[in-house]
Amino acid sequence: MNWWEGEFLRVKNNKLYLESRSAEQLAEKYGTPLYVYSRQQILRNLRSLREAFSPAPAGLEVRMAYAMKANPHPGLLKTLLKEDCWIDAVSPAEVEMAIRAGFTEERIMFTGTSISQEDFEQVLKHPGVIVNIDAYEQIALLEAARKRLRIKGPVRVSVRWNPGLGRGFCSKTVTAGDRSSDGTPIKFGLEDSLVLGTFKRLKNLGLKPAGLHQHLGSGWTEEDFPVIIKAVDRMVKKAGELKKAGFQLEFLDFGGGFGPKYREEQRLFPLPEYAAYILDRVESAKLGLKAIVVEPGKHLLAGAGVLLVRVEYIKKSYGNLFACVNAGTYNTVPRPAIYEEAYHEIVNASRVNGGKKVKITIAGHLCETGDVFGVERMLPLPQRGYILAVLMAGAYCRSMASHFNLRDIPREILL
Ligand code: LLP
Numbered sequence: 001m002n003w004w005e006g007e008f009l010r011v012k013n014n015k016l017y018l019e020s021r022s023a024e025q026l027a028e029k030y031g032t033p034l035y036v037y038s039r040q041q042i043l044r045n046l047r048s049l050r051e052a053f054s055p056a057p058a059g060l061e062v063r064m065a066y067a068m069k070a071n072p073h074p075g076l077l078k079t080l081l082k083e084d085c086w087i088d089a090v091s092p093a094e095v096e097m098a099i100r101a102g103f104t105e106e107r108i109m110f111t112g113t114s115i116s117q118e119d120f121e122q123v124l125k126h127p128g129v130i131v132n133i134d135a136y137e138q139i140a141l142l143e144a145a146r147k148r149l150r151i152k153g154p155v156r157v158s159v160r161w162n163p164g165l166g167r168g169f170c171s172k173t174v175t176a177g178d179r180s181s182d183g184t185p186i187k188f189g190l191e192d193s194l195v196l197g198t199f200k201r202l203k204n205l206g207l208k209p210a211g212l213h214q215h216l217g218s219g220w221t222e223e224d225f226p227v228i229i230k231a232v233d234r235m236v237k238k239a240g241e242l243k244k245a246g247f248q249l250e251f252l253d254f255g256g257g258f259g260p261k262y263r264e265e266q267r268l269f270p271l272p273e274y275a276a277y278i279l280d281r282v283e284s285a286k287l288g289l290k291a292i293v294v295e296p297g298k299h300l301l302a303g304a305g306v307l308l309v310r311v312e313y314i315k316k317s318y319g320n321l322f323a324c325v326n327a328g329t330y331n332t333v334p335r336p337a338i339y340e341e342a343y344h345e346i347v348n349a350s351r352v353n354g355g356k357k358v359k360i361t362i363a364g365h366l367c368e369t370g371d372v373f374g375v376e377r378m379l380p381l382p383q384r385g386y387i388l389a390v391l392m393a394g395a396y397c398r399s400m401a402s403h404f405n406l407r408d409i410p411r412e413i414l415l
Helices: 023-030 039-052 075-084 092-101 117-123 140-149 192-204 222-244 271-284 298-304
Strands: 010-012 016-017 034-037 061-067 085-088 108-111 130-133 156-159 207-214 251-254 291-294 305-315 321-326 347-348 357-363 372-380 387-390 411-415
Touching: 016 023, 023 305, 023 387, 023 411, 034 039, 039 061, 039 075, 039 271, 039 298, 061 075, 061 207, 075 092, 075 411, 085 092, 085 387, 092 108, 092 117, 117 140, 130 140, 140 192, 156 192, 192 207, 192 222, 207 222, 222 271, 271 291, 291 321, 298 305, 347 372, 372 387
Parallel strands: 034 411, 061 085, 061 291, 085 108, 108 130, 130 156, 156 207, 207 251, 251 291, 321 357
Antiparallel strands: 010 016, 034 305, 305 321, 305 387, 347 387, 357 372
8 A cells, every 4th residue: 555545545446546536537527737625535634633632621622723825725615614613814815715705703813924004904894803913013003904994892812922933844834933944034923022011012902812822833743743842831831921910811822833744754743642732731721711723724735635737748858757747836736846845745646556667757847947746756657648646735735826937727626
């Protein structure tokens, strides 16, 4: 059995099947390139997350706030709405999209960075949305927006702090700490010394500070666990200090980041241990919280989607072998082109195993050397017309795709 096989992806007669539909037949019916998402797999992923948090005591709600930046497909949003999820939105357009999908304002938290007054005005058209403050300087803009819209009732707010520690699968996805692993200064959240003052200011303005939030990065593996739980300790300690200062919080939001498995040798982030750790610390700190929140993106979506592409021809050049496919990374699965560390397994859906494997680079149709879905992969030799599947394409693929070279962004189907 291949490491990536499971309930969603299976091999039958040496062909790839997606939830019992043949990849080749889907490609034939809907055309390629094609994103295929599985509703059932999203639900399985959600279930595994809920199970991890199932030891939560009665009276402590665990909110699953889907980080819709991972994939804002309306059908997916509706699926998650039915499952009682909340929404983590990072732009006014995401807030709008969530409302259109049917989420009530109260279930949406807006977490913005480099936000304008106009952004806040758009968000506050839905005054029940929770506004997560990412900079002390945002408060003045929020107030100006609130005045302009003549919002009388107290807006519920939360504070995104930066606990000084963060982790991600590459430097571009570390979102807490002073600098990322490549030295880039980290723009997110409020530094420790500003948190209490910010809560006081928010309260004095008549806003309702309801929660404390952190998001440490994206794509964690097992090695990240020790740092991540240290940041959990810091968050719980900070909430204790706020409580002492008179701020009874409704929720602590631990953000997203717990990564699914992108490659065979990757050691999976221990989600059950993480959940148990959070629950234990929150309980022993007696914070009187109503809820804890997590913001899954990749965990729910990454493994629930694939991209199907068609091989146009096999090319040889200076001893290199290429499968030239009818899609470009930037227009479909841009992650390998953007992040050197990003890896997407590629499966020869028309002939999964068997025969002699060749070392082949899967090249896209864009005018850029970095437009390769995978470099020198070992695959049964594809032929013209074969379908290849790029796995883990459910999160941060369609949502980050561009029209580079004036190429279209592929169609999506939800099984
Ligand atoms: N909450 C906040 C505030 C976030 O900014 C993010 C992701 C999440 C939750 C969800 O993180 P997840 O569970 O998906 O790791 N484009 C990158 C990922 C960037 C993630 C940005 N923020 C990638 O393709 O790997």
